[in-house]
Amino acid sequence: MNIELFAHPFSSYCQKAITAFYENGHPFALRMLEPGNEAWEELARIWPIGKFPVLREGERVVPEATTIIEYLHLHHPGPVPLIPDDPDAAIEVRMLDRFFDNYVATPQQKLVADLLRPEAERDPRGVADARAALDKAYAWLDARMAGREWAAGAFSLADCSAGPQLFYADWSHPMDGRFPNVAAYRERLMARPAFKRCIDEARPYRAFFPGGAPDRD
Numbered sequence: 001m002n003i004e005l006f007a008h009p010f011s012s013y014c015q016k017a018i019t020a021f022y023e024n025g026h027p028f029a030l031r032m033l034e035p036g037n038e039a040w041e042e043l044a045r046i047w048p049i050g051k052f053p054v055l056r057e058g059e060r061v062v063p064e065a066t067t068i069i070e071y072l073h074l075h076h077p078g079p080v081p082l083i084p085d086d087p088d089a090a091i092e093v094r095m096l097d098r099f100f101d102n103y104v105a106t107p108q109q110k111l112v113a114d115l116l117r118p119e120a121e122r123d124p125r126g127v128a129d130a131r132a133a134l135d136k137a138y139a140w141l142d143a144r145m146a147g148r149e150w151a152a153g154a155f156s157l158a159d160c161s162a163g164p165q166l167f168y169a170d171w172s173h174p175m176d177g178r179f180p181n182v183a184a185y186r187e188r189l190m191a192r193p194a195f196k197r198c199i200d201e202a203r204p205y206r207a208f209f210p211g212g213a214p215d216r217d
Contacts, residue, residue, distance in 0.1 A: 003028040003076075005068075006043045007053040010205035012105060012164035014053045015198040017065040019160045022194035024078025028055075066097055069157050082157045089152065096151045096158035099137070104165040107133040111172040115210035131173050138179040145181040149188065163195040171214055190217065 005021070005028045007014035021028050031039035033052055046061050047054045055062040055071060062071045073083045084090045107130035114127050145151070151158040166186045175183050189195055199217070206213040 002057070004031050004056045005029070005053055006031040006033055006039055006047075006056070008033045008205075009198070009201045010208055011052065012168050013065045015164035015167075015195070015202065016160050017053045017055070017068045018198050019163055019192075019194045020069040020072055020082055020157070022197050023080050023082065023155070023160070024072070024076075026072060026076055026078060066101070066157070066161070069160060073157075080155060082155075082160060084152075084154075084156070093152045093156045093158045096156075097161045099141075100158065100161040100165045103133065103137040104162075104169050107131070107137070108165065108169040108172050112168075112210050134169060134173045135178075138175060138182050141185075142179040142181045145185045148185075151185075155192070159189060159192075160195075163189040163192070164198070167199070167217065168209075171209065171217075174214075 003026070005014075005017065007018065007030060009015070009018075009032075020026075031042065033039050033043060043052060043054060044050060046056060047063050049063065051063065053063075053065055053068060055068045057075075062068050069082055072078075073081065083093060110126060110130035114122050117123075150156065151162055162185070166182065166189065170183075170186060175186075177183070190199060
């Protein structure tokens with residue numbers, strides 16, 4: 001059966017899932033999500049929560065980027081095992097996946113969401129808290145990445161998550177030379193062919209970034 005992926009190329013969580021597809025050469029049909037189009041209406045039917053990405057293969061519907069990568073690992077294994085066979089190593093990879101989603105992506109999205117609000121409805125305290133949370137996450141990761149190439153040894157689910165989350169987080173809350181190990185890791189992720197392809201495919205949509213995308217990357 002053919003795999004369909006309901007997604008948009010500029011979404012960080014979509015890029016996380018798409019990186020896994022590209023890393024192992026899994027073919028898929030992109031159901032490009034745009035407001036009101038057929039794919040959007042179909043997404044609302046199969047996953048009323050409305051969040052994306054969502055994978056569909058036959059009658060099977062799999063929401064959430066992490067779960068999609070787990071599904072690919074289980075049902076369509078490729079040459080790059082994104083989840084280790086060793087249970088303890090797999091726990092570390094899954095923990096880091098949650099780290100990037102919860103402690104990098106969540107405060108980053110707070111910064112983006114605040115810019116989308118009318119000026120009178122913005123939340124300076126919430127923005128300050130989000131910036132402090134990102135600094136704390138950057139600092140923890142900087143210590144961890146000293147002497148490491150990838151987050152948990154070999155390239156994994158954790159790095160699929162790290163790529164887009166660090167990519168956009170540095171746009172909203174730049175590291176500015178304070179976290180050199182994280183910055184170097186981000187550069188390696190950007191050079192990884194699977195994620196680099198995601199970056200290139202998202203370039204036409206950079207005008208969507210609230211406050212304007214920086215003139216770099």
